[in-house]
Amino acid sequence: MNPTVLFVAVLISLVTLALLRTTGSKRLLADGGYIEGVETTTREKPAGILRWITTVDHADIGLLYLILATVTGLWGGIDAMMMRTELVTPEATVWTAETYNALFTVHGTTMLFFFATPVFTGLANYFIPPLVGADDMAFPRVNAIAFWLLPPSLFLVRAGLITEVIAKVITPLGLPTRALFAIEPPAIGWTMYTPLSRAATNPEVDLFLLGLHLSGIATVLAASNIIVTIFTERDSSVNWANLDIFSWTMLTASGLIIFAFPMLGSAMIMLLLDRNFGTFFYSLEAGGAALWQHLFWFFGHPEVYILVLPAFGIVSYVLPKFTGRKLFGFKFVVYSTLAIGVLSFGVWAHHMFTTGMDPRLKASFMAVSLAIAVPSAVKTFNWITTIYNGKIRLTAPMIFCVGGISTFIVGGVTGVFLASIPIDLLLHDTYYVVGHFHLILVGIIVFAMFAASYFWYPILTGRMFNQRLARAHAWVSIVGTFLTFSPMLLLGMMGLPRRYAAYPAEFAPLQQVSTVGALILFAGVGMWLWNMIQSYRVGAVVTDADVWDLRETGQFSREWEWFERKLSRK
Amino acid sequence: MNRPLSAIAGGAAGMALLSVMLVMFEVETRSQIGLFDVIARFVGLPGQTALGFILFALAGIFAWPLLFISLENYLPLWPDPAVRGMGFAAAFWVGFIILGRGSLSGPILIMYGITTLLAHLAYGFTLGAVYARLSEESP
Numbered sequence: 083m084n085p086t087v088l089f090v091a092v093l094i095s096l097v098t099l100a101l102l103r104t105t106g107s108k109r110l111l112a113d114g115g116y117i118e119g120v121e122t123t124t125r126e127k128p129a130g131i132l133r134w135i136t137t138v139d140h141a142d143i144g145l146l147y148l149i150l151a152t153v154t155g156l157w158g159g160i161d162a163m164m165m166r167t168e169l170v171t172p173e174a175t176v177w178t179a180e181t182y183n184a185l186f187t188v189h190g191t192t193m194l195f196f197f198a199t200p201v202f203t204g205l206a207n208y209f210i211p212p213l214v215g216a217d218d219m220a221f222p223r224v225n226a227i228a229f230w231l232l233p234p235s236l237f238l239v240r241a242g243l244i245t246e247v248i249a250k251v252i253t254p255l256g257l258p259t260r261a262l263f264a265i266e267p268p269a270i271g272w273t274m275y276t277p278l279s280r281a282a283t284n285p286e287v288d289l290f291l292l293g294l295h296l297s298g299i300a301t302v303l304a305a306s307n308i309i310v311t312i313f314t315e316r317d318s319s320v321n322w323a324n325l326d327i328f329s330w331t332m333l334t335a336s337g338l339i340i341f342a343f344p345m346l347g348s349a350m351i352m353l354l355l356d357r358n359f360g361t362f363f364y365s366l367e368a369g370g371a372a373l374w375q376h377l378f379w380f381f382g383h384p385e386v387y388i389l390v391l392p393a394f395g396i397v398s399y400v401l402p403k404f405t406g407r408k409l410f411g412f413k414f415v416v417y418s419t420l421a422i423g424v425l426s427f428g429v430w431a432h433h434m435f436t437t438g439m440d441p442r443l444k445a446s447f448m449a450v451s452l453a454i455a456v457p458s459a460v461k462t463f464n465w466i467t468t469i470y471n472g473k474i475r476l477t478a479p480m481i482f483c484v485g486g487i488s489t490f491i492v493g494g495v496t497g498v499f500l501a502s503i504p505i506d507l508l509l510h511d512t513y514y515v516v517g518h519f520h521l522i523l524v525g526i527i528v529f530a531m532f533a534a535s536y537f538w539y540p541i542l543t544g545r546m547f548n549q550r551l552a553r554a555h556a557w558v559s560i561v562g563t564f565l566t567f568s569p570m571l572l573l574g575m576m577g578l579p580r581r582y583a584a585y586p587a588e589f590a591p592l593q594q595v596s597t598v599g600a601l602i603l604f605a606g607v608g609m610w611l612w613n614m615i616q617s618y619r620v621g622a623v624v625t626d627a628d629v630w631d632l633r634e635t636g637q638f639s640r641e642w643e644w645f646e647r648k649l650s651r652k
Numbered sequence: 653m654n655r656p657l658s659a660i661a662g663g664a665a666g667m668a669l670l671s672v673m674l675v676m677f678e679v680e681t682r683s684q685i686g687l688f689d690v691i692a693r694f695v696g697l698p699g700q701t702a703l704g705f706i707l708f709a710l711a712g713i714f715a716w717p718l719l720f721i722s723l724e725n726y727l728p729l730w731p732d733p734a735v736r737g738m739g740f741a742a743a744f745w746v747g748f749i750i751l752g753r754g755s756l757s758g759p760i761l762i763m764y765g766i767t768t769l770l771a772h773l774a775y776g777f778t779l780g781a782v783y784a785r786l787s788e789e790s791p
C-alpha cells in the first residue's frame with residue numbers, strides 16, 4: 083500500500099482510539115484546563131527524565147524548545163557547511179547534484195521551521211509570563227502538546243536521513259532494509275514548487291509534507307497560546323501602554339502565524355491529494371504552477387516577518403539596557419511592528435515578478451513592497467537614536483545588537499532593490515537573493531538569538547558565562563556574516579543563478595571567500611556552544627540578580643525581578 | 653567511585669556519544685568520507701570495518717581513559733578534567749587525521765576535519781566530565 087495512505091490510516095485510528103478512551107470519565111475542558119470548582123492539588127515535579135517528559139511548566143517547556151532548536155540549528159548548520167564544501171570547486175566533485183538539491187531543501191526547511199521558529203517560541207514561553215506578570219502561559223497543556231508535536235514533525239521532514247541511519251545500523255543484523263533505503267532525502271526546495279514537487283516519485287516527499295503540516299499545527303497552537311496569554315493573563319499593572327516591546331513583537335508575529343500557517347497547511351494538503359489521490363489542483367493545464375506560487379508566498383512572505391519581528395523585539399529590548407536610555411520612540415516602534423504585520427500580507431507576489439503576471443498587478447505589489455521598507459526603516463532609525471548620546475556598554479549582547487543592525491541595513495536595502503521590478507528581473511533566482519535574505523536571517527535574526535542567549539543566560543541557568551569569549555564570539559560572527567554573504571551579492575550581480583552544485587570557473591574566487599566566511603561563522607558557533615555548556619557546569623553562580631547593573635538606570639525589568647524572587651527563595 | 657572505574661565509565665559514555673555522532677555524520681555526508689573505513693585504517697586494519705570499529709571502541713572505553721588518568725598529573729593547562737579530556741582527545745584527533753586520511757583529498761577534507769574534530773572533542777569532554785563527576789574531583 084502507498085505509505086501515505088497507510089500513515090494517514092494509522093493516524094486516524096490512533097486519534098479515534100484516543101477519543102474513545104477519553105470521552106466520559108475525565109472532567110477536563112477542551113483546552114486542557116480544569117473545570118472550575120473541582121479540587122486541584124499542587125504536586126512536586128517528578129525528578130529526572132520524567133520531569134521533562136511530563137512538564138507543563140512554561141519555563142521547562144521554554145528550555146525544551148531552546149534545546150531542540152540548538153540541536154536542529156547545528157544540524158542545519160552542518161547542511162550549510164556541506165553546501166559550502168561543495169561550492170569550493172566549480173565542478174560538483176564532492177556531492178552529486180541530487181544530494182546538493184537535497185541539502186538546500188533540508189537546510190532551508192530545518193532552519194526556518196525547526197530552528198528559528200522554536201527559538202522564539204522557547205524564549206516567549208520562558209519570558210512572556212514574567213514579563214506580563216502571569217504565573218504561566220494561558221494553556222499549559224496545549225503548550226506541552228505544541229512542543230511535543232515538533233520532534234515527530236522533525237522526524238518526518240528529515241526521515242530520508244533517519245531511515246538511512248536505521249538501515250545502516252540494522253544491515254549487519256541481516257534485517258530487510260529496502261523500504262528504508264527507498265525513502266531518500268527530499269530535493270524539492272523549501273518552496274516546494276510544483277510541478278516538480280507534484281511529480282517527484284520519492285515517497286519521502288509525502289512524509290515531508292505531512293511533517294511540515296504537523297509542525298504548522300504545533301506552531302499555530304503555540305501562537306494561540308502566546309496571544310491568549312498576553313490578552314488575558316496580564317497582571318493588573320501591565321497595560322497596553324507599558325507592555326514590553328518583546329511581548330508586542332511576539333504578539334504580532336503570533337497573529338501573523340494564525341493567518342499564514344493554515345494557508346500553508348491547506349496548500350500542502352492539496353499537494354498531498356494531488357500526489358496520492360488523483361486530484362488536480364496543481365495540474366499544469368489548470369495553471370497549477372502559478373496557483374502553488376500564490377498560495378505558498380501568501381504564507382511565505384509573512385513567514386519571513388514572523389521570524390524577523392521577534393528578532394526586532396529582542397534588539398529593541400536589549401539595546402536600551404546597554405545604552406542607559408529608553409527605547410527612542412517606543413510608541414512608533416510598536417506602530418511600525420503592527421504596520422509590518424498588516425502590510426506583510428500584501429506583498430507576496432514580489433516573489434513572482436518573473437512569472438507571466440499582469441504588469442498592473444506586478445506594479446501594485448511593487449508599490450506595497452517598497453512601502454513595507456518604511457516601517458523597517460523607522461525601527462532602524464529608532465535604534466540608532468537610542469544609541470546616540472547613550473552611555474554605551476559593549477557587552478556581548480550589545481555587540482550582537484549593534485552588529486545585527488548593521489547587517490540588517492545591508493540586508494534590508496538589498497530587499498528594496500529586489501522589490502523594484504526591473505532590478506528583480508535581473509536578479510531573481512541569483513545568489514543576490516541568497517545574500518539578501520541571509521544578511522537578514524543570520525545578520526539580525528540569529529544575532530538577536532545570540533544576544534538573547536547571553537543577556538538572559540543568568541536567568542536561564544543561574545550562572546554567569548565567560549564574557550570575554552562571548553565578546554570574541556560576537557566580533558567573529560559579524561566578520562563571518564559579512565564575509566560569507568556579501569560575496570553572494572556580488573556573485574548574483576555577476577549573474578550566477580542559485581541552487582546549482584556546479585558553476586562556471588570564473589566565480590570560484592568569490593565562492594571560496596564565502597566558504598572561508600562560513601568557516602569563521604561556524605567557529606563562532608563552536609565558541610557559543612562551548613560557552614553555554616561549560617558555563618552551565620562551572621560558571622560563577624549568580625547571587626545578585628542585577629547582573630547587568632540595570633537598577634542604576636531604572637531598567638531592572640520584570641523578568642529580572644522575577645529572577646530575584648526566585649533567588650531569594652533558595 | 654575509584655579513579656580507574658570512573659575513567660572507564662567516562663570512556664563508555666564518551667564512546668557512546670562518539671559512535672552516535674559518527675553514524676550521523678557518516679549518513680549526513682552521504683558516505684562520502686567513509687568514516688568507518690577511516691577508523692579501520694586508523695587502527696591498522698584497512699578494509700575490516702566491523703573488527704576495526706570494535707577495536708576502536710575498546711580502545712576508547714578502556715585504553716584511552718586509563719591512559720588519560722595515568723597521564724593526568726602531566727597533562728598541562730586547565731584544572732577542569734573535561735577540558736583536559738578535550739585536549740587529550742584533540743591529540744588523538746591529530747593522529748586520526750594523519751593515519752586515517754587514506755586517499756581523501758580536495759574540499760572533502762574540510763568536512764573530514766570538522767566532523768572528526770567535533771566527534772573527538774565531544775568524546776574527550778564527556779570522558780572528562782563523567783570522570784570528574786564520578787570520582788568527585790572538583791572541576
Ligand code: HEM
Nearest residue numbers: 386390432433451455494497498500501510511515519522
Ligand atoms: C525591507 C523589507 C524587504 C523587502 C522589500 C524584501 C524583498 C524581497 C524580494 C523582492 C524578494 C524576492 C527576490 C527574488 O526571488 O527575485 C525577497 C526574497 C526573500 N526575502 Fe526579502 N525582503 C524584505 C525583508 C526580508 C526579511 C525581513 C526576510 C527574512 C526574515 C526576508 C527573507 C527573504 C527570503 C527568505 C527570500 C527568498 C525566498 C526564496 O525564493 O527562497 N526578506 N525579498
Ligand SMILES: [Cu+2]
Nearest residue numbers: 383430432433
Ligand atoms: Cu517576500
